[in-house]
Amino acid sequence: MAAACALTAAVTLLPLSRGAGTAITGAGHAVAPAAPAEPDTCVEPERSLPASSGDGPNIDAIKKRGKLIVGVDQNSYRWGYRDPATDDFKGFDIELARAIAQDILGEPDAVIFRAIPTNQRVPALNNQTVDIIVRTMTINCARIRQVAFSTAYFEVGQQILAPRNSTITGYNASLKGKRVCSAEGTTAYDALEKKSFGAVFKDKHDGTPADEDILTVPNQLDCLVRLQEGLADAVVTDNALAAGQAAQDPAVALKGRTFTTEYYGVATELGKDDVVRRVNHVLEEYRESAWQKAYERLLADDLPGISGPPAPKYHQR
Template sequence: MDTHTNAVRRRHPVRRATRTTAALALLAAGALVLGAGGPQGAPSAPAAAPVLAQQDRQEQSGQSEQAGPCDLYKSVPPSGEDGPAVKAIKAKRSLVIGIDLNSYRWGARNPNNGQLEGFDIDLARAVGTAIMGDPDKVILKSVPTADRIKFIQEGRVDLIVRTMTISCERMEQVAFSRPYFTMSQRVIVPRSSSAKNLDEALNGTTACAAAGSSALEELKTRPLKKLVTPENNLDCLVLMQLGQVEATMTDDVLAASQAAQDQTVRVVDGEVRPGVMGIAMLKTSTDLTARVNQVLNDYYTSGAWRGTYDRWLKPYLLNDADHYWPTPR
């Protein structure tokens, strides 16, 4: 049932392993009407605008330095104008954004107060409020990893802001904004595991990855004993706690958050499949994509992107914010 919430203004401490199961039980899926505005965390000094200007020129020309069979950075030019897709959303007086409720520090429900919080939650709120002009007209709706594209194509959500990796295959199914975060795939194992690197963790073991994830595609190429594919990344962590899987592959940023959430697991050396995350929507909603790209530009140049990175992710990642802001190479 949809309820109004206020923005969370404080962090909560890392749960110890003995309390993990109770905390996980509170990360229930559900729709939530946004009741507070804007991204959280005080923004730092504005970042350099020329980087964004360079990306805009590349997007408009359809060119990028990104290697591969498709241009993962390609999107429509940013615009502040409301086209037919945006006007239709405003006419129904609600913008529905698909989010994650199972990824600590990205999108999760705080077990202490029931509030939604994380990097993607702040971003979803910022995008929704900028487009609708009223935070009360933004609905945050839990979407399983495996159903992200389905929810967009069926019109059950207008946008997906949920650590969604841009890929050539997905670009054929949905439209993406310009990238907003860089990432790669890493592996988590129990601290008791003898595995020192990614290959040792996966060779002949029972491994887990969420259905529909980029990690799953990578694991299909590995010499595993068994592959387990639940709906969400957090399910893999629970299965590892229960001793049913020996390794989990997921985005490096989610791997770091899971290791912070549960101190009985660790991230091993090695990474594969470098990529970028974007906001997904219908391919036919070109003007909505342009509006989202404009919001992303403003979110970055204002310092809000860096502010929410510093709040939610910096304590658990090794690099400063600039390392994770995508620029074509």
């Protein structure tokens, strides 16, 4: 298979922008976390706090620092990646992060990007390594008990990615006996745990130090590498990410249809309500024109047919 243009796995919590080596000290304000939703009351996890352009203790801390520190991906083509031609960071998530920095700090470049592996997104927020995560992060009932989300900024669904000549036809019985890769801590892995159709999606270990689960990986792009190396037969991931990977490697293709409806949101630490409200304010303006321009420039070729962003949903309080 053709090599992907970004095969390097993201380095845990390394600064991506030049001169961004300073560790985060946190906002420095004690804020009581918002009460998490109970399992039996979680119906629309994508509901968020009403938008506000006002400040608060955590926004004040970001302004005092002079930089917004954002957890991103550096390997997801079209979403968050380093352009090999220019060495600049590009992608739909990168542009949204810059829009948030523009609103809070007055400059789109007043941002430090940090590479966060898929399975470290929640810890990175809770240990205050980053202010926000803008990294194709799906809002769901389990996660809203761990972090606080903005309103949704993109609708996606889980789908199968496999070699074009594969007998796999989608998320169905054609997966039986096939090795299916997913990233740890993702909704894709959760879906396989609930219904695998007989697929092998987690390696069995014998307890030796050399054991490696090659089908459950820290970063989603690692699954494409496994596919290219013949170590996996298929990948389960968001169709938005899969479309970018298919654009990188013409030997793979999306199979079947999406089998879930999910939404990406901007995440922050529980209790940082001022950050959530401010990001929602940015998203209200972003949806009016910038969202469509970014979609047409970055995503439409690989993920066509999307008419616009999802409408925001708010809590009634």
